[in-house]
Amino acid sequence: MQLLYAPRSPFSRKILATIVELDLTAQVSLVQVDPWTDETLRRHNPACKVPTLVLHDSSALFDSPVIARYLDALSGHTLIPSGPQTWDTLRREALGDALAEAVIRRFVDQLGPGDDRLERVVARQEAAIFAILDRLEAAPEWMWAPTDLGHLAIACALDYLDGRSPELAWGARRRLLATWFYDFRGRPSMEIAADPTIGTFRTNDRAIPLVEV
Ligand SMILES: N[C@@H](CCC(=O)N[C@@H](CS)C(=O)NCC(=O)O)C(=O)O
Structure with a gap:
C-alpha cells in the first residue's frame, strides 16, 4: 500500500501514527505530495486531499477516518475497540x-x-x-x-x-x-509521525499509480 501524505498535515500525521501503533510500517510505503500543487493526487482522490491510501489493487481510500478504520480492521481492531x-x-x-x-x-x-x-x-x-x-x-x-x-x-x-x-x-x-x-x-508513534524518516517506513519518491504484488 502507498500512503500519499504531507508532513505538516495533522490528518496525515494521525494516519502515520496509526500505522506505527498498529505495527504496519512494513506494509506501507510513503509518497510525499503537496495537495495544493500535485494533480497526480486527484487521480486517486478527486478532492485532492491528503492523506490518501492507495491499496494493492490501485483503488484508494480517504478521508483519514476511513483509512484509520481500514488499517485497524487489518490488524485486529486494536485502536478502535469493539463494544460500547x-x-x-x-x-x-x-x-x-x-x-x-x-x-x-x-x-x-x-x-x-x-x-x-x-x-x-x-x-x-x-x-x-x-x-x-x-x-x-x-x-x-x-x-x-x-x-x-x-x-x-x-x-x-x-x-x-x-x-x-x-x-x-x-x-x-x-x-x-x-x-x-x-x-x-x-x-x-508520534515522533515518527512528525518525522517519518526516523522510522522504518519505506519511501517512494516516484509516484503512483503502482500495483504492488
Ligand atoms: N477530512 C479530511 C481532511 C483532509 C485535509 O483537509 N487535508 C488537507 C491537508 S491538512 C489537504 O489536503 N488540503 C488540500 C485542500 O484542501 O485542497 C481527512 O480527515 O482526511
Whole structure:
C-alpha cells in the first residue's frame, strides 16, 4: 500500500501514527505530495486531499477516518475497540479532527482581506477550538485510558495547534490537557509521525499509480 501524505498535515500525521501503533510500517510505503500543487493526487482522490491510501489493487481510500478504520480492521481492531467503547473512541477522533480543521480554517481565513465576514468566520473557528479544548479538559478520564485512535487524533491536532497558532497559548488554562499532550507526544508513534524518516517506513519518491504484488 502507498500512503500519499504531507508532513505538516495533522490528518496525515494521525494516519502515520496509526500505522506505527498498529505495527504496519512494513506494509506501507510513503509518497510525499503537496495537495495544493500535485494533480497526480486527484487521480486517486478527486478532492485532492491528503492523506490518501492507495491499496494493492490501485483503488484508494480517504478521508483519514476511513483509512484509520481500514488499517485497524487489518490488524485486529486494536485502536478502535469493539463494544460500547467504540463510540467514545470515534467521538474523540471526531473532536481531534474538528480541532485540526478549525485551526486550519482559522489560519487560512486570516490570510484573506480583513472584512467583517472573514472576522466572523475566524471568531467562529476560535469558538470551536476553545470549546473542544474545554470539553477535553473538563472530562479527562480518557487521558488515562489505553491508547486508541481518539488519543492519536487529539494529539496530532494539538501538535498542529501548538505549531500553527502559538499565540492562542491553549495550554495555559488547560493544565491537564497540556500535561497529557507533552507526555503523549514523546511516544515513538508520534515522533515518527512528525518525522517519518526516523522510522522504518519505506519511501517512494516516484509516484503512483503502482500495483504492488
Ligand atoms: N477530512 C479530511 C481532511 C483532509 C485535509 O483537509 N487535508 C488537507 C491537508 S491538512 C489537504 O489536503 N488540503 C488540500 C485542500 O484542501 O485542497 C481527512 O480527515 O482526511
